[in-house]
Amino acid sequence: MAASTLLGLGLLAFAALIWHYGQDLPRTSELKSYRPPEVTRILARDGTPLAELFVERRTVVPISVVPNSMKLAVLAAEDANFYKHEGLNYVGILRALLVNLRSAQARQGGSTITQQVIKNVLLTPERTFARKIRELILARRIEQELTKDEILELYLNHIYFGHGRYGVEEAARYYFGKSVRDVQLAEAALLAGLVKGPSVYSPRVDLARAEERRSYVLHQLGDKGFASRTDVDAAARQKIVLAPPPEHAAELAPEVVAEVERALVAAVGPQANRGGYTVTTTIDPKLQAAARAAVRGNLDAYAARRGLIAPLKRGKGDPAPFEGAPTQGSGRIYQGVVTKADDVAGTLTVRVGTAEGVVKLERAARYNPRKLPPSQFAEIGKVVRVTFDGGDPRGGRLELALGPQSALVALDVRTAEVLAVVGSYDAVRGALNRARSARRQPASTFKPIVYSYGIHTRAFTAASILETQPAALGGKYRPDNYDESDGQAPRRLREALASSVNVAAVWTLEQLGPAKVAEWARSLGITSKLGADLSLALGAYEVTPFEMVAAFNTFAAGGTYRDPVLVRSIIGPGGQPLPLPSATPARQVMSEAEAYIMTSLLRSVVESGTAKRARSMSTPVAGKTGTSNAAKDAWFVGYSTDIACAVWTGHDDASPLGPGETGGATSLPAFMAFMQDAHKARPRTDFAAPPDGLVRVLIDTATGRLAPPGAAGAIEEVFLAGTEPTTYAEPSWSGEAPRIEWPF
Structure with missing residues (x-):
């Protein structure tokens, strides 16, 4: 009677203990949808790795792709009876209990794989009797709700293998340079042996110890009947061959990381922080390398001459x-x-x-x-x-x-996909990406935006005669021209743009209306704040290289504006493609004929203006130089038939670059180096033939009017149909043939 009473009381006490520690336990059903942190991989357009984002470097793989050799090696090393027990190793628990009682504290575990999953995923790793009891309760629950394969999958994807690698997939990649799908028995035994002590048994730390531990696991595989003696002996004879350790070199395109992170959050929300995504960008790895080399080479040249x-x-x-x-x-x-x-x-x-x-x-x-x-x-x-x-x-x-810093952005003209982006001399993640975030004065690279509005509204033509003397300006804002050594600035719009005449641009803006031009700039992709005053003509309001290249890309793309695109696709952790955030639809800002004239004008900058050094390039380009006051900012923005590119150079604190530093001297060389490299494998292509809606007439260079028959020095100019001059200049015959100037 007494014995039965004691037994009953004991059972009641045990039940009370289980009830007490079973309160407020995590729900084991959560493990079915549990997602540990994973690596998000950022790829170039051709699959070249660009960067990895992770809290824990882990790539989750389903149990179905893990080879038997890997599964059995882990079981042999950690829990040979895993598929036979119900989640608890009672002998191990009793042994651990005796040790813990002798030491008066929790020192030894005796854990099964099920218990290790609970410890690592559901509970804290503290060593207390209370936590151990909670672990035992949860182990039984898990075994009732999950299959053995599901538990093992959790374990294989969660455990730590050293050197910042979690899970069997990342471990296999790090140590052997292959997916876990491809590991052999000897490799699987080495990986399984790491679990006991990654810092002790890592072959990158102590090869002899790692080999000794591998031998133990192989011996266990044979003893437990998990592998034949023949296979075990063959594996034991294999030399440990490790993959080369990953290089800690600078990333190819660290500038894309922050942009991809924003795109991920926009696409999936807070879940983006859990990782496991594969993001393919538009970056061309060869062009990205060329862009970095061009920026560095140009800045090195600046440093040498200064x-x-x-x-x-x-x-x-x-x-x-x-x-x-x-x-x-x-x-x-x-x-x-x-x-x-x-x-x-x-x-x-x-x-x-x-x-x-x-x-x-x-x-x-x-x-x-x-x-x-x-x-x-x-x-x-x-x-x-x-x-x-x-x-x-x-x-x-x-x-x-x-020295100064620099930024370069290159877009595919047809799609506005970002082919390359450089935001600093050094390729360092987290550094300021000046291509996207640094707003600086665009200086004279803004003038084409002013003139394009004049062409678009038919208020001006390439032959329009512009005022070039400060006295002609109506307001108090009267800038000087950069170079008037000959005492007379060019007056035709084509010449004024090619030679970057300041007063001509300001006078043109005054005629068009600053507020209207500011609105026009917004239609071309300028989102930074612009003031509606005359200084707008000379690029006094700060913008980013991304904005400028997008605006010029509109000219290159026949008048169609597209937002620059960096992310091509996002694949979720389960392999499913995710919808990308809605992009702004492409819009036709100007007609093809208007865009053609702008390209023609910007070709003159290269042929006879401030960017003449670009005439040496093997591929035809159009573009504009820009130099802000005191040479604090130096720009070149231009394009070929295939690629639009913006380059900015300057000090972060807006210190002057020094005497003689201009857009043509300080940024154009980087543009040229990049574009030459980018077009090496491309056939030479001239700019498109003129579209409908254009007419060509001979004009008098001094007045912009029609040239009388046989007039001296007449040149051919291109006009939107209906905007060509209708009156003749005073005749001046000298017997010279008329000139036909490129570009048309």
Whole structure:
């Protein structure tokens, strides 16, 4: 009677214990829809990897694709009776209980794979008796609600294999350079052996220990009857051959990462943070590499001609160093003084007013191509441009900011797909993408937008005579022309654009109305805020390279505007394609005839204007240079029949680039280098034949009127039908044949 009473009380106590710890437990049914964090892969248009996004580097694979060798190796190493027990290893639990009781704390587990899934997925990893009891309760529940294969799939995709790799797929890729689908028995045994201690048994840490652990797993496979002795012995004789470790080189296109993240959030919402997506972008990897090389080569050339390449010597031309206390603020540039060089540490100490910081020279390779030691890199007392890492002077970490930065964007003319995007000299994820985020004055690259509105409204033609003297401007805004060394600026619209005559552009804007031109610019894709005043003509309002290339792409695409496109497709974790956010429909902003005239005008910039150096290119291009006041911004925006490209160069703090630096000297070379590379494998194609709606007539160069028969120096000009001149200029015969000027 007493024994039965004790037994009953014991059962009641056990039931009470189970009831108590069974309250508020996670629902095991959640495991059926459980999605661990995965890797999101960003690919170029041809499948070339561009970047990976992850909280945990994991790629979930279904159990059906995991080979038996991998599954059995894990079972042999971790839980040989997995398919036989009901989630609990009672012998192991009793053994662990005895050890824990002796030590008066939870020290040993005796866990099955089911229990490990619970510990890693549903519960915290703390070692307490309460958590252990909750684990036991959940193990029984899971075994009732999930199949063994479902539990094993969770386990194989969740466990950690070292070096930041989670799950069997990422482990196989990291150690052997292949999918888990393709691992052999010897490889599977090595991977399974890692689970016990990834930091101890990793072959990249200790090859001998890894081989010893692999031998143990293979021995278990044979003993448990999971593999034949012949296969086990053959696997044991195989040498461990690892894939080359992944290179930690700069990413090809880190600028796309932030844009892809925004696109993912727009497409799937907060779930984007869980990863597991494959995003294919429009980036052409060869063109992306060419764009980076063009930007770097151009900035290196600037640094060489401005004396910014080591060794840096003190000189009379050094600016005055900053005085006072530097303030917090990301991106602030200071003129600091070199006070110390440490060749052992590889550092320069630079005083910035009342503060002092250290520059690690290994991070200044851009200015140190000869890899000089700090003592030879810069003289003590040399004034150098620096910025505080993170914008915080208290950190004492400095970065050299000797030279300017640059941005390049290239679009496919027909689709507006982004072929390449460069936002800085260095390919660093998280750095400022100046192509998208840096708004700067476009200067004279804005003039084609002004003139295109004049062509569109029929208010002006390529032969219109424009005012070029400041006195002709009605208001107080009276800028000078950049170059009037001959005392007379060109007056025809074609000439004024080619030579970038400031007053002509401002006068034209005044006639058209600044507010109307600002609205026209918005139709061409300029979304930044524009003021409705005369300074608009000279690009005084800041825009981004993306906006400028989209506007010029409209001219190249026959007058059709398309938003630049970066994401081609998004594949979800389950392999299903996801709908992309709705794009703005293409719109016909101007007629093909109007766009043809704009291309003709912009060809004159190359043939006879400020971009004449581009005449040496093997492919025909059209475009416009731009140089802001004091040469703070240098631009070239242009296009071929296939690719539109914008290049901006300037200092982040808007410091002047220096005497002689212009859009034609400072940005056009990067455009040329990129476009030459981009067109190497493309057949040479001239710009399209003129569409309907155009007429050509001979005009007098001085007046823009019809040239009298036999007139001297007459040239052929192209007009929208109905806008050609109807009156003749005064005759002036000299016996010369009329000239026909490209481009038409």
